[in-house]
Amino acid sequence: MLSRSEVKYIQSLCQKKQRQQEGLFIAEGPKIAEELLQSDFIIKKIYALPEWIASNPANDNSIIEIDEIDLSRISTLQTPHQVLVVAAQKNDVYKPVLKNKLSIVLDCIQDPGNMGTIIRIADWFGIENIICSEDTVELYNPKVIQSTMGSFVRTKVFYVDLNTFLTTVDVPVFGAILNGKNIYEMQKPKEGLLLFGNEGKGIRKEIMQFVTNPITIPKKGGAESLNAAVAAGIILSHLI
């Protein structure tokens, strides 16, 4: 049985402040655990049920066998799922390369599910870099990590002052808005940034000045808008 202090420590990693202080994050479930173990992330601890350990025999002594009761004490999921991994955050300090490829820029995406889904979409379409405003939801938020379905191990997520960052950019900036150019009539760009704004408010005014190519998914029905992640998926599928 896990000690009370160990349970408390793992639970504390649900808080951003604590995560950043410790430089750690948690990820759950066999699929994401497998992705993490095959990646270059540094694994600190693996808390797992006997059945997970039995089907993952090659793992080292960072594994702690626990039972369902302990797992439910440390899990962030409604239905805990075999394994919880504690891993070290990465600090990518280099600059993303933007030439000759498409990258994603997020201006204040707030919903962890949307953020994780956008990372999963980027990974599906082979996009390497996701550059986020500082007020975009944090990559290591457990809900973001879970909704990436493991795709975060293959994408690079940067948090920057978007104003400063966009001043230095020398590729086209495609901004998703409600009255831009029809994406179905566009040529596929060979390089550029695909900029998506906040779920409710869209792209901030001071960021709009950097948009060289406003783009739109034309609508046929009555909905006022699309979910941010769905819009990102549709735009990527047409421009890639």
Added chain:
Amino acid sequence: MLSRSEVKYIQSLCQKKQRQQEGLFIAEGPKIAEELLQSDFIIKKIYALPEWIASNPANDNSIIEIDEIDLSRISTLQTPHQVLVVAAQKNDVYKPVLKNKLSIVLDCIQDPGNMGTIIRIADWFGIENIICSEDTVELYNPKVIQSTMGSFVRTKVFYVDLNTFLTTVDVPVFGAILNGKNIYEMQKPKEGLLLFGNEGKGIRKEIMQFVTNPITIPKKGGAESLNAAVAAGIILSHLI
């Protein structure tokens, strides 16, 4: 102040059984309330803060003014948002018309957020009919209603025995799977069903036999799959 029994009654509408017994559902927030009030749904009660009532003066005496404390007692949202509407469920008993248009078919979509987002996508692209297997999450689940952002007032959602339903269909059935025909190389169909399967398991084997045209979003990166709603959005955007 709302009586304890009234609060309990509204809270009970979060349960599917109770919702079906009463034939009611709840919807929250000014945006969805506005959509509902302009639709042909029958409104039973509106519980609203004074500021919502002040900006919606034309409404009748089904409005009950409440304060923030009462709203937080009856709300299903983490951040209650001005107004909660209790409305009557619709029972569309007629059959959907499938000729000369595209319709969506869902085989066991489980996540309320995905379901709501798919309804919002259908509404964006002007799709009228969504036909669901009986084990697909219920339309009137509060999380589904909220994630439609009001689009449920313009789409028709049917729950059927998919096996029986698909036996009677005389339009092409496009099934989204991992190794079908590349959607970027397809001609836009003038009619048919777009079939999406469960988030984890895809389309069930017994349902696959009805698929006349298996289709796929080709991938370039490492992700194993796309979120169900994102996949639906991408496929619709290419076929409409």
